[in-house]
Structures are given as structure tokens and as C-alpha cells.
Amino acid sequence: MLRIEGLTAGYGRLEVLHDVSLAVPLGIPTVVMGANAAGKTTLCRTITGLIPARGGVVGFDGEDITRLGCAERVRRGVALVPEGRQVFGEMTVRENLRLGAYIHGEPRPADYETVFGLFPILQERENQRAGLMSGGEQQMLALARALMSRPRMLLLDEPSQGLAPKAVEQVGLAVNAIARTGVAILLVEQNLALAQMIARHAVVLENGRCVAEGPADQIMSSSAIQDSYLGRRGN
Ligand SMILES: Nc1ncnc2c1ncn2[C@@H]1O[C@H](COP(=O)(O)OP(=O)(O)OP(=O)(O)O)[C@@H](O)[C@H]1O
Ligand SMILES: [Mg+2]
Numbered sequence: 001m002l003r004i005e006g007l008t009a010g011y012g013r014l015e016v017l018h019d020v021s022l023a024v025p026l027g028i029p030t031v032v033m034g035a036n037a038a039g040k041t042t043l044c045r046t047i048t049g050l051i052p053a054r055g056g057v058v059g060f061d062g063e064d065i066t067r068l069g070c071a072e073r074v075r076r077g078v079a080l081v082p083e084g085r086q087v088f089g090e091m092t093v094r095e096n097l098r099l100g101a102y103i104h105g106e107p108r109p110a111d112y113e114t115v116f117g118l119f120p121i122l123q124e125r126e127n128q129r130a131g132l133m134s135g136g137e138q139q140m141l142a143l144a145r146a147l148m149s150r151p152r153m154l155l156l157d158e159p160s161q162g163l164a165p166k167a168v169e170q171v172g173l174a175v176n177a178i179a180r181t182g183v184a185i186l187l188v189e190q191n192l193a194l195a196q197m198i199a200r201h202a203v204v205l206e207n208g209r210c211v212a213e214g215p216a217d218q219i220m221s222s223s224a225i226q227d228s229y230l231g232r233r234g235n
Contacts, residue, residue: 089131
């Protein structure tokens, strides 16, 4: 579904991603783990076209999308749930959802039905200002907003950030439900509990390079990886 080869990207004179390659098949939810500043968000931005690739290829569904704009990538089915959620706090839940469908003009009633089926709380709060909801509810809204674009692949940038364990578990259940509807999942996470709930395949990013890759349970149970790459030492 997604195939990245030799990807290089950065900001100004700073090169952050160096020759990153990974593949996310449909039906094998994949996690990219890595400590702070490893380049996880930069990877999400490069896949979605928010920043340009300096080298390498982003392939989606067998096509080279490396040079396409963000909107065209969304149109093809790549959706991002951004770091920090970035819901529009002054707008209602429904208005946030409507924006998620901008690529299609106006949402269809079926789009709302789909996300309200997955997240009944959003229907209850439909007309409430998004900023008044809890962090967990706002994360659900960020997920639902991404679904409004009718994605075939969802990128999730640290959806556990700032959430209590109970809310993290709800995010995990929701992502697994989305995966069962046939949406490919690329999760970026430092939270082991969430990664274990969702992912079957794992990639470890260290200083912008892939340093380990394999079945999620093997990668996550390796103590060397827990210590070195997830910044657990001293935490
Ligand atoms: N807009 C930017 N301009 C310049 N440098 C940036 C920018 N965004 C990130 N960086 C730098 O790129 C490197 C990788 O950052 P990135 O946000 O991709 O890491 P991350 O793995 O997502 O970290 P975190 O776990 O803290 O979210 C860092 O050194 C960071 O300071
Ligand atoms: Mg980040």
C-alpha cells in the first residue's frame, strides 16, 4: 500500500531523514517507534507532502506520489492525524468534521454516519465547541476528521500524547476498528502499550535512520530497543 525508498528530508541546512525505507502493506498495521527528535513527525510530513522529499520515493498503491501536493495525496487516500491533534477549538465538532471532507466539497450524510458509528460521543457533542472536550475526546475527533476524507491509509502521529491510559486504550480500540474496515495504518508512537495494541510490524527510527525492523512483538520485547530507542532509561 505504502512503500518508501531511500527517503531524505529536512529543514533548511538540517537533514533529518537519511535514506529511510519502509513498507506498509494493507492489513499489517505498522508502527514507527523512536525517541524524541528521531524524525517521526518529519516522516509523516514528508509522506503527506507537507514538506518536500529531498531524495527517494514515496509510493502509494503502486504509484509514485513523491512530487504530488498535499491535497492530491489526500484525494488519493492518504490522511494524517497530526501530532497534537490540531482540532479547531472554536468550531463545533460537526464543523471540524465537515472540514475533514473538504477534498470532496461537502460531506455526504454517510460520512457522518460512519464516524458517528465509530465514535458515538461525537454525535452527542455534535454542536459543542471542540475546545471544550477532553483530550481523549479531541483525539477521537482528530481521528474522525481524518476519516471524513475517506482515506485508504491513515497516518497517526503520536495519538497517545498527553492522554491518560484509559483514553489511550480507547484510541487503540478505535484505530483497530478502523483497520478492520480495510484502512491501512501507519502509527508513529513512543507509547509501547498503544503500539502493542495496534501494530503487527515495527520499525525503529534513530536519528533519522531505520535501525531495526521486524514483527512488532519481537521488536517491542527487545530490551535493547526499549532502553536505547524509546528513551526509557532514567524515565
Ligand atoms: N519546522 C522545523 N524547522 C526546523 N527544524 C525542525 C522542524 N521540525 C522539526 N525540526 C527538527 O527536526 C528533528 C526531528 O524532529 P521531528 O519533529 O521529526 O521528531 P519526532 O521524532 O517527531 O520527535 P517527537 O517525539 O518530539 O515528536 C529535530 O531535531 C527537530 O528539532
Ligand atoms: Mg513528533
